[in-house]
Amino acid sequence: MTRVLLASRNAKKLAELRRVVAAAGLEGLTVVGLDDVPQFPEEPETGATFEENALIKARSGARATGLPCVADDSGLAVDALNGMPGVLSARWSGRHGDDEANNSLLLGQLGDVPADRRGGAFVSACALVTPAGEETVVRGQWRGRIVDEPRGAAGFGYDPLFVPDDAEAGGRTSAELAPAEKDALSHRGKALAQLVPFLRALA
Numbered sequence: 001m002t003r004v005l006l007a008s009r010n011a012k013k014l015a016e017l018r019r020v021v022a023a024a025g026l027e028g029l030t031v032v033g034l035d036d037v038p039q040f041p042e043e044p045e046t047g048a049t050f051e052e053n054a055l056i057k058a059r060s061g062a063r064a065t066g067l068p069c070v071a072d073d074s075g076l077a078v079d080a081l082n083g084m085p086g087v088l089s090a091r092w093s094g095r096h097g098d099d100e101a102n103n104s105l106l107l108g109q110l111g112d113v114p115a116d117r118r119g120g121a122f123v124s125a126c127a128l129v130t131p132a133g134e135e136t137v138v139r140g141q142w143r144g145r146i147v148d149e150p151r152g153a154a155g156f157g158y159d160p161l162f163v164p165d166d167a168e169a170g171g172r173t174s175a176e177l178a179p180a181e182k183d184a185l186s187h188r189g190k191a192l193a194q195l196v197p198f199l200r201a202l203a
């Protein structure tokens with residue numbers, strides 16, 4: 001069995017990564033998380049793009065463990081904010097991973113922005129780095145709009161504020177979708193789908 005490390009320190013994101021990889025039915029691959037390998041220090045996510053940050057995380061996981069490593073760097077790019085919070089999504093309010101503070105800051109910033117200009121996209125870059133140094137990076141996007149009040153309790157991050165454009169979502173926020181519904185439409189689902197052939201090749 002080949003082991004593959006999914007390197008995320010965000011438990012809810014990690015659960016999504018695990019789900020999508022499991023749904024792909026990769027025979028001969030065992031997925032492990034950071035809890036299953038010896039601890040190694042977190043590298044600062046200093047990249048200017050999602051791709052650069054995904055590579056920083058995947059390279060450091062592969063280097064520390066000797067395992068092929070998948071990492072996601074993602075965020076919400078709001079049109080009216082010229083693509084921000086972007087790579088700063090996790091720490092937009094100044095406190096890393098404080099979803100409530102991030103959401104209320106974003107809502108305040110969009111306070112005067114009318115409904116027809118509240119478009120944006122979730123973006124995910126997923127990188128696969130092997131111990132031999134082969135690197136693959138892919139990107140998925142999920143278009144939608146930012147509502148003016150949070151709705152729903154599933155998912156994480158900005159999910160309660162994001163209504164996907166997809167008809168299947170029927171006007172629900174991504175925090176109101178069932179997990180499998182989110183995976184079928186999401187930026188992360190689309191990015192990982194492109195990595196599946198490369199993962200299959202490792203098995």
Ligand SMILES: O=P(O)(O)OP(=O)(O)OP(=O)(O)OC[C@H]1O[C@@H](n2cnc3c(O)ncnc32)[C@H](O)[C@@H]1O
Pocket residue numbers: 007008009010013045072073074075076089090097102122155156157158159186188
């Ligand atoms: O870097 P790792 O350890 O993977 O965990 P993280 O939470 O810091 O992850 P990122 O640096 O990639 O930042 C992503 C942020 O973007 C937001 N985000 C990304 N994907 C999202 C999703 O599917 N739903 C809601 N918010 C999302 C959310 O605020 C995340 O904390």
Ligand SMILES: [Mg+2]
Pocket residue numbers: 045090
């Ligand atoms: Mg991060």
